[in-house]
Amino acid sequence: MESNSRRQLVAGNWKMNGDKALVDKVQKQFAAATLNNMDVVICPPFPYLGLFDGKVKLGSQNISQFESGAHTGEVSVAMLKEFNCQYVIVGHSERRADNNESSSLVALKVEQVLNAYLTPILCVGEPEDVRDDGTLFDYIAAQLDTVLLKVGISQFADIVLAYEPIWAIGTGKTASPAQAQEVHAFIRGHLAKQDNNIAANIVILYGGSVKGNNAQELFSQADVDGGLIGGASLNPEDFLSICQAANQ
Ligand SMILES: O=C(CO)COP(=O)(O)O
Numbered sequence: 001m002e003s004n005s006r007r008q009l010v011a012g013n014w015k016m017n018g019d020k021a022l023v024d025k026v027q028k029q030f031a032a033a034t035l036n037n038m039d040v041v042i043c044p045p046f047p048y049l050g051l052f053d054g055k056v057k058l059g060s061q062n063i064s065q066f067e068s069g070a071h072t073g074e075v076s077v078a079m080l081k082e083f084n085c086q087y088v089i090v091g092h093s094e095r096r097a098d099n100n101e102s103s104s105l106v107a108l109k110v111e112q113v114l115n116a117y118l119t120p121i122l123c124v125g126e127p128e129d130v131r132d133d134g135t136l137f138d139y140i141a142a143q144l145d146t147v148l149l150k151v152g153i154s155q156f157a158d159i160v161l162a163y164e165p166i167w168a169i170g171t172g173k174t175a176s177p178a179q180a181q182e183v184h185a186f187i188r189g190h191l192a193k194q195d196n197n198i199a200a201n202i203v204i205l206y207g208g209s210v211k212g213n214n215a216q217e218l219f220s221q222a223d224v225d226g227g228l229i230g231g232a233s234l235n236p237e238d239f240l241s242i243c244q245a246a247n248q
Pocket residue numbers: 013092164168169170171172207208209210228229230231232
């Protein structure tokens with residue numbers, strides 16, 4: 001694999017949790033922290049985006065596939081930009097399940113985010129039965145290929161990927177560092193078939209029950225470049241200790 005300039009990234013996905021008090025706590029915590037070797041992104045629910053004061057990078061948890069117009073309840077990339085949002089989580093398994101988001105819809109959303117020069121955090125990951133029946137790699141490849149077909153490999157230079165095995169999300173059942181590394185290496189190898197350089201440089205996060213006590217081992221795997229953190233991102237102390245693990 002080629003040399004790379006990957007920097008560790010930790011993104012906190014609050015999901016439909018948190019409140020204004022948590023915004024204040026997180027901002028205080030990170031204003032006092034020194035994290036020079038990694039990037040922190042907070043992805044709160046939409047209403048809280050405007051409350052952040054610029055000390056941490058911001059991401060949203062979803063976006064409309066449309067640019068603007070008569071789409072009640074949707075939020076556009078242009079609106080996110082007005083709130084200094086730099087990242088957008090796209091294709092989280094909870095949205096794929098709760099809102100029937102297909103990989104084709106996910107691909108449209110990725111395209112929308114890229115067109116606005118924001119960074120998609122594109123989530124892929126298998127349910128437990130897929131891992132059990134041995135079709136894990138085909139499943140992940142298919143999720144990636146739908147987006148690859150839509151936007152092309154060169155656009156992956158501006159994408160962050162997140163591998164989130166569904167069986168590990170919110171379950172306390174983390175993928176082992178070896179299991180995470182195996183899939184991350186597969187993803188990088190899959191992209192390398194089209195472009196070695198992009199594959200070597202793309203940041204691939206792991207998500208699924210990352211905590212302060214397992215982050216360091218996960219993040220030290222060769223192809224794991226940080227994490228997408230759910231539950232533990234709601235506790236500023238825990239989240240900071242995860243970020244410190246990525247800062248080393
Ligand atoms: O879904 C996740 C982040 O997007 C992971 O959630 P947990 O860290 O709560 O398992």
